[in-house]
Amino acid sequence: MSSPRLHALLIPLGGVTGLVIGWWLLAQKVPGSILPGPGPVVSHLAAALSEIEIWKDTAVTLGNVMASFLIAVVGGTLLGLWASSSTVAERLLHPMVVVIEAAPTIAWLVLAILWLGLGAGPPILVGVSMALPLIVIATSHGLRQIDSGWMDMAHVYGLSTWTRLTRILLPSLALTLAGAASGALSVAWRGIIMAEAFSASHGLGPSLWGSYLYGEIRDVYAVILWIILLGLALEYLLVHPARQLIRRRLRHD
Amino acid sequence: MTEYRYCDLPACPLQATTRRPLRRLDGPENRLLELEGVRRAFDGGAGVRDIDLSVYRGEILGICGASGCGKSTLLRLVADREAPDAGRIRRHFGRLGMVFQEPNLLPWLSARDNVALVRTDRPDESRRAADEALAAVGLGQASSQYPATLSGGMRQRVGIARALAANPDLLLMDEPFSSLDYFTSVELLELVRQRVLERDIAVLFVSHDVREVARLCDRVVVMGGTPGRVLDELFNPLPHDERSCRPGALARFEDQVLDAIRRGQPESATRES
Numbered sequence: 001m002s003s004p005r006l007h008a009l010l011i012p013l014g015g016v017t018g019l020v021i022g023w024w025l026l027a028q029k030v031p032g033s034i035l036p037g038p039g040p041v042v043s044h045l046a047a048a049l050s051e052i053e054i055w056k057d058t059a060v061t062l063g064n065v066m067a068s069f070l071i072a073v074v075g076g077t078l079l080g081l082w083a084s085s086s087t088v089a090e091r092l093l094h095p096m097v098v099v100i101e102a103a104p105t106i107a108w109l110v111l112a113i114l115w116l117g118l119g120a121g122p123p124i125l126v127g128v129s130m131a132l133p134l135i136v137i138a139t140s141h142g143l144r145q146i147d148s149g150w151m152d153m154a155h156v157y158g159l160s161t162w163t164r165l166t167r168i169l170l171p172s173l174a175l176t177l178a179g180a181a182s183g184a185l186s187v188a189w190r191g192i193i194m195a196e197a198f199s200a201s202h203g204l205g206p207s208l209w210g211s212y213l214y215g216e217i218r219d220v221y222a223v224i225l226w227i228i229l230l231g232l233a234l235e236y237l238l239v240h241p242a243r244q245l246i247r248r249r250l251r252h253d
Numbered sequence: 254m255t256e257y258r259y260c261d262l263p264a265c266p267l268q269a270t271t272r273r274p275l276r277r278l279d280g281p282e283n284r285l286l287e288l289e290g291v292r293r294a295f296d297g298g299a300g301v302r303d304i305d306l307s308v309y310r311g312e313i314l315g316i317c318g319a320s321g322c323g324k325s326t327l328l329r330l331v332a333d334r335e336a337p338d339a340g341r342i343r344r345h346f347g348r349l350g351m352v353f354q355e356p357n358l359l360p361w362l363s364a365r366d367n368v369a370l371v372r373t374d375r376p377d378e379s380r381r382a383a384d385e386a387l388a389a390v391g392l393g394q395a396s397s398q399y400p401a402t403l404s405g406g407m408r409q410r411v412g413i414a415r416a417l418a419a420n421p422d423l424l425l426m427d428e429p430f431s432s433l434d435y436f437t438s439v440e441l442l443e444l445v446r447q448r449v450l451e452r453d454i455a456v457l458f459v460s461h462d463v464r465e466v467a468r469l470c471d472r473v474v475v476m477g478g479t480p481g482r483v484l485d486e487l488f489n490p491l492p493h494d495e496r497s498c499r500p501g502a503l504a505r506f507e508d509q510v511l512d513a514i515r516r517g518q519p520e521s522a523t524r525e526s
Contacts, residue, residue: 149357156332156351157371157419167370171361250361 036218045222053207054223058230060203061193064120068127068188073181076132080139081169090140101133109195118199126195131184138180142173174250178243185239189231283310284345285423285455286331291340292480293326300480301326304340308423313449313456315470317463317510323481324459325354328425331457346455350421352429356412358400364411365396371419379418386418387411389444391437406433413441417448424448424456430465442469446493463514467507468496475513485513 020038027037048054083093108129112122146169154164196205204227211219286308294300301323308314316324329335330342332351350371358367365383372379387396390410400408409432416424424445430438446469449456460466466473467489475485487509489496496503 147357149353149355150359152329152332152334152353153351153357155334156349156425157415158349159370163370167362168359171359 033217036221040218041221041225044218045225048219048222048226054226057202057204057207058226060120060200061196061205062230064123064192064196064203065127065185065189067120068124068192069131069181069185071124071128072131072135072184072188073177075128076135076184077139077173077177079132080136080143081165083136083140084143093136097133097136100129103129105130105191105194109198112195113199118201120200122199123192123195123203123205127188127192130187130191134180134184134187135177138176139173142176143169145176146172171250174246175243178239178246182235182239182243185234186231189234193227280309284308285310286346286457287341287343288330289341289343291330291337291342293323293330293335293337294480295326298479299323299326301330301476301482302480303482306474306483308455308457310422310455311449311453312472313446313458313470315466315473316457316459316476317461317466317473318476318481318484318514320461321481322476322478324461324476325427326481327476328427328457328459331423332425346422348419348421349423349425350416350419351425352409352413352416352427354428354431356400356408358408358411360400363397363399364392364403364414367400367411368415368418371415382418382420383414386414389417390414390441406437409433410437410441413444417444420452422454424454426456426458426460428460428462429458430460430462438465439468445469463507463510467503467510473510475510477514477516484516487513 023035023038027035032040079093083090105126108126109122112125116122116125150168150172153159154168159167193203193205193208196203197209198205200206204223208220208223208227211217211223284307286306288304288306291304292300292302294302299321304327316327318324326335328351330337331344332349333344358364359370362370364387365380368383368386369379372382375382384393384396387393390413392407392410392414395403395407400411403411409429413429416426426445430441433441442465445456445458448454456469458466458470471489471493473487473489474483475487476482477484487506489506491499491502491506
């Protein structure tokens with residue numbers, strides 16, 4: 001393995017190791033009912049992973065995350081395109097985005113339970129409410145950054161709206177959107193688990209909250225560790241490679 | 254691509270390829286573009302004013318002038334990227350092509366796809382037209398390369414290929430050769446000239462390089478002032494096929510163009526130059 005690649009791997013590993021050592025040291029000072037050490041938590045998680053329940057909960061949560069992520073990306077991109085199409089549309093949309101951003105997550109959750117009842121609806125709506133503004137803003141900002149020379153070229157050669165959209169606008173936006181999508185996935189992930197805890201009977205959120213209510217502290221930490229590992233897997237196995245792929249496809253440098 | 258050699262000899266090899274002299278096709282049916290009293294003003298005084306101009310099939314019209322005299326604004330008005338504040342622009346052409354100062358290539362498309370982009374109305378023909386146009390500018394072997402792997406000059410040639418592939422009736426060229434070396438620009442000048450000959454298109458050629466303008470253009474409009482206006486209109490006394498072979502006469506025409514540009518500059522600027 002070449003030296004730069006080795007460095008790229010070793011430095012994050014060093015960070016994780018430091019975190020685990022810090023956790024272990026802290027666990028020596030704090031009662032196990034508040035902070036169990038990494039060893040018991042990991043072994044507890046390993047045991048949990050051998051049971052089907054945690055995989056079912058994981059599938060439910062990932063399904064909610066993906067549903068809200070897709071709605072946010074498609075809806076946010078369309079709204080961003082619309083906002084950039086005219087000043088009126090932009091002025092109309094801007095306060096709505098600010099309202100969505102400004103309302104706290106718990107407010108969205110309460111409203112979602114009122115509107116949709118208990119179940120998968122509220123977590124998905126909370127995820128969308130957190131992710132959508134990021135995508136709208138990124139799309140709108142990305143469109144403003146598009147090289148005016150490309151639009152001059154498109155105008156002179158009379159390129160159709162479809163050609164402009166598929167050959168110029170969306171490829172130009174892809175990099176900006178990839179960055180925003182990473183952030184959107186992260187906030188949707190956190191918001192959905194919180195929303196699930198209060199509004200759903202299945203998923204990692206209820207599993208975490210239920211463990212707390214029953215005083216199963218090792219379960220609480222095991223589920224938190226699992227959520228963190230899943231988040232890291234999403235980032236490093238899905239989002240990061242996708243971003244790299246887009247960068248290579250778009251720049252060719 | 255046509256073999257082109259600059260020479261001073263009367264029996265110039267160019268004559269074999271450009272025997273037919275370029276000629277303007279007069280008459281209202283051949284008028285592709287009319288500008289009447291066009292004015293476009295920007296903050297700070299820049300822009301153009303009182304522009305009256307007609308462009309006919311089969312002619313290469315040069316627009317020349319000092320920096321900031323509104324040459325590029327004039328092209329943007331013709332290309333409908335700016336709207337005039339006053340006056341009227343009548344467009345009687347079907348297809349428009351443009352070679353920009355920067356080639357404006359899409360980095361995620363290959364050279365071929367960048368060129369084929371302008372023919373999406375005929376997808377069956379677009380790749381063939383793109384390959385032909387790239388071969389014409391000497392980039393037949395580079396058609397699958399992406400802009401990031403091409404030199405600045407090669408990118409500009411892709412931009413020229415794109416304009417040719419569009420099969421335009423009117424071709425706008427905004428300082429198209431500024432990033433090219435001398436020999437490449439001479440080759441491409443010849444290519445443009447041949448395209449005008451073959452298809453009776455018209456070219457509106459903006460450049461600050463008087464030598465290029467004199468070599469390529471049949472008629473030269475000299476602009477100057479702020480906002481820019483037409484100061485003079487000069488006709489190239491040399492037929493196309495003699496321009497390479499009579500450098501003395503060509504140099505005299507260049508001097509005439511230069512004099513006209515100098516007359517349009519403020520006195521202080523002329524003294525400085």
